[in-house]
Amino acid sequence: MKPLLFGICIAAISACAWAQSPSESSSDLLFTKSDLTAALRAGATELKRSPHDMNAHFVHMEAARLGLRNREELRSAIAVLREAGVEDPRARIAAARIRELAANTPQFRAVLPEIAELLARDTPYAVILSDAVLAAAADGTVLPGHIRLARRVTKWQIAGPFGKFANADFDRTWAPEENGLRSTRYEQKVREEIEVHSGELELPEYLPRSGAYYAAAQFAIGRDAQYRLTVESDGTYQLRIDGIPVLVHDARLSQQSATTAVEAQIASGKHRLLVKLQASALPLRIWIEPVRELHSVPLRLTRTEENYMKASIALLNGDPRPALGLEDKAPSPIAVLKAEALLQTGDEQRARELFRTATNSDSRNLLAAFKVAEEALTSEQYEEATAQLGKVLKGAPAYPQGQELKFQLAEHFDWRSEEEASLKLRLRLHPSCTALIDAIKFYNGNSEHDRARHYEQLLATCSPKPYQLWEQLSLQGKHEQAGNSIRNYISEHPNDRHALTIAIREAILGNDASAATRYAKLLHTLAPNWSWAATLVDRPELILDSRSGYSAANSFYKPFARDPLAGMRDDEAPPSDSRVLINDRVVKLDSAGAWIYQHTVTQALNKKGIAQLGEVEIPRSVDVLELRTIKPSGVFFEAETGENRSAVSMP
Structure with a gap:
């Protein structure tokens, strides 16, 4: 044993001397x-x-x-x-x-x-650092009183869609292009105002994703100078300043950079930006900053580091091609860079293999190990997820995302002690809204209601937009408390469409019809193209018929869906007018909430049965996945549900 120990010591000393x-x-x-x-x-x-x-x-x-x-x-x-x-x-x-x-x-x-x-x-690098500060603020970070952020467009006007086809109609010239989107209405399309502090323009969910859109903004320049406009979007758009084209970014046939900069000489005074874009180009953000006189000097780098740097810069700009050209069997930092490029292109399988190779060849590459653990948990490969996550947490126990992954794993297997341990670390390392909600559910489940209430109060400050606080209060039936919080928020953020929608719902649930009507009118003014908002002005109680917004909960129900055709048969003398073929209910419970999947199929056996089943009542606050009539041949006909209908006539 002593010679072996002696050999190890010598090896360690040699490695140290060699490394230095x-x-x-x-x-x-x-x-x-x-x-x-x-x-x-x-x-x-x-x-x-x-x-x-x-x-x-x-x-x-x-x-x-x-x-x-x-x-x-x-x-x-x-x-x-x-x-x-x-x-x-x-x-x-x-x-x-x-x-x-x-x-x-x-x-x-x-x-x-x-x-x-x-x-x-x-x-x-003010643009990137400003983006970082804005991201931290959105996560609940309290910013210093006087922090100077890079200038970005925050007040937008938008109208559309024009035409029906995103690609073909983008090449056509529409009315907003001729007057810079200065009109408040274009036939049936009303120009809408959107204000967003971060500058990231997103298409309201009620507007179609087809055709072409126009977005415009005013900005003022203090002095004549050369300015750089940095546009963040990987989609198809055209940018004009005062009617003059300055940038065309066409991603219809080939992938384009996610960040594009253009320089232009701009005189002092007020100017108008006009962006013609496809819906797929959103979210979009434009930064405006004066061009700085910079010079570069040759870098004394090894070829390997230089190639790594060039590929990294390209990938950060949305171009994965240089990184994809790197060798698979390269050193682990290079392998991780290529794997990240593969993820950007959507090749998750090759990226997973490369991350696995990187962590197997270099046990200290914990980033690669975490990526493997994360993907393994998503794929329900729990043994590999546990092994790789163990490696991560041993080397980096204070890594917030590692503790989040541990919590998910412990929650899945109901390892209560590990779940609580990781939860406590998450709340210290990264007290996000998600961590707070997990704490509320965990401590309520343990009947530790005082602790749960403590974390519920913290939901008010974990984000500048306390949507999750309101949802939590609503789930507990505290509609008046939720309404008071929403009222204070809307007084400072009157253009928040989502907040107004929640305000209408909470007012109805809190039996405050006048407040619901007031919020509905505000929403309709902000969203004149939303027919649902117009309906709510007269009947705000219909807000309870809105879709849940969870869209099939990641399709958890699909393994349980059954085909009713095998059970359909024609009886010469049926004992009743109809019979139930399927009446399944599946419940999913996890840290994100609860979902119920209900699948009902009833066979009509005669004309009386058809009359009885001809009208279907749709419960409130449900997402209708399928509503159809199936013939014995297997041919089916979809019912027309509409947006606000509670009863549907079956075809």
Whole structure:
């Protein structure tokens, strides 16, 4: 035993000396030899020798990312951005890493003052950092009082659809193109106003996804200068400024970048943006910033690191092709990059195989292990999910997403102690709305109602839009309390269509008909193209007939659906006018809520039976999956349900 122990010690000492050899840089160790531990150690030595070594900070950032060391990754990303005095792709990647980790976590909140400082210094990466700050705020992070965010369009006007076909009708010229969408009405289409703090324009759910749309916005410029407009959308659109075309982004025949920038000389004064787009181009956001005079210098990088950097930048811009061209058997950081590119193209199987290869070849690549565990749990491969997640949590117990995955696994198998342990860590590491709702359900299930009420109160601050608080209060029958909270919110956010819809429902459930009518009128004013909103003005109680919005709950019911044809038969002397062939009910319960799937098939055996079954009552607040008449031959005819009908005549 002693010789073996002696051999191990010698090997460890040799490895340490080899890793810190002057000929082996942190970059070589990470991108060529896949040695995360040695790369981190070498990077620390390099930074001790030269604290402003930008590449050492960059390598440390990427190694920390693979090791799921969020705190170190964020600190290194901040250091890279501080050292970037010129245009540098490493700084672009660093800003993106900050965006990836933007959330209401202690690690992100700790670097928020430094992000604010970078934004105040007019960093070239203000758009990405501003996006990170907005994402963290949406997750419940309280922002500093005076943080300077990059300028974005937040007030939009939108009209459409024009035509019936998204591709063919996009090439036609429609009336809004001729007057810059300045008219309030185009035949039956009324221009709508949409205001969104983040700047991400989304199509209201009640508008069709066909045809072409137009969106417009006013903006003012303080001085004549060259400006850069950065458009975030991977769909098909055209951008005009004051009627002059400045950008065409056609994704109908080939994949385009998800982020596109165009520069234009813009004079001081007021200007008008006009975007012609397909519905698939949404969400869309436009940032406006003056062009900064930057220069770049040649980078002294190894070929492997340079290729990694170019592929990373392209992938961040929505172009996976350079990353897809990397070798499968490359070092694990390269393999992870290619796997992420495969995910972007939708090739989940190859991405899964590559992540698995990366974690098997490099046990310290915890990011790859987490991706494998995440996919395995989704695919109900619980043994692999448990094994890979165990590896993740052993190496990075404070990784928030790892604890979330552990909670899901424990909840599935009803491991109560593990479920509570992971829940407590989630609430400390990332107190998101989802974590709070899981806590409410868990402690209510344990009859610890005081603790559940504590987390229920925190729902009011876990997001700037407290939708989930209102839903929680509604489920508990606290409609007056929900209504009071909604009223306060709407007083500050009067253009929130979703909040108004919930307000109508809670007012009806709380027996406040006048408030329901008032909210319905506000909703109709905001959404004049929504026929359902117009109906609610006269009959707000019909809000209870709205669809649940959970759309088949991820189709959990499909394995239980049965074909009724086998049970259909013609009896010479039927004992009754009709008979029930199927009357199935399946209940799904999980951390997201409860769903009931009801499948009923009744066979009419004579004319009297047909008369009895000719009218079908649709219960309130249900999603109708199928409503049809089936002939013995198997031919079926769909019933016309309409949007607001409670009784349907069967064909």
